[in-house]
Amino acid sequence: MTLPYEHFLKEKHQKISEIEAGLEEAVILIRKMDLEARSLQAGVKAMLLAKLREYKADLNKLKKEVKKITSPDTNQVAREELLESGMVDAHMVCLDQSVFSIFHSSKISTIFHRGCGFALL
The missing domain is CATH 1.20.5 (Single alpha-helices involved in coiled-coils or other helix-helix interfaces)
Incomplete structure (x- = not known):
């Protein structure tokens, strides 16, 4: 299979x-x-x-x-190798990429709070 x-x-x-x-x-x-x-x-x-x-x-x-x-994009090749080896689940990779793009989005701002590090708005 x-x-x-x-x-x-x-x-x-x-x-x-x-x-x-x-x-x-x-x-x-x-x-x-x-x-x-x-x-x-x-x-x-x-x-x-x-x-x-x-x-x-x-x-x-x-x-x-x-x-x-x-x-071949070097990042894509590395991603495909990980997926082929079964070390990484495809859904996790997509989720990680989504989280990465959210953190780098200009719509998200980070505010530093002394007690808890930072919070996303």
């Missing part, structure tokens, strides 16, 4: 592979369209090549986003 987190990681890697395959397919299609457009008459050729430049720019943006999303 696989743990839910292991199943999530498997699905995540599968989706990433599908996205990367789709991006490679898009690169190939744009190359083919570029070759076809270059063989056409000047008026049509200029219009199609301009459109292809837009497609290439959009594709490059997508590639950068995928790279950014899929590149």
Whole structure:
């Protein structure tokens, strides 16, 4: 029986592979369209090549986003290793992250009290 987190990681890697395959397919299609457009008459050729430049720019943006999303963040890698080892419960990690963000939120202020340290308002 696989743990839910292991199943999530498997699905995540599968989706990433599908996205990367789709991006490679898009690169190939744009190359083919570029070759076809270059063989056409000047008026049509200029219009199609301009459109292809837009497609290439959009594709490059997508590639950068995928790279950014899929590149391992050191904190994320450490978190995944802990979760895989079973040392940390996923719910506790989420709770810890929520508590951390609350403490660092500008909406929360701390007031020092002599007798009890500090209190959150």
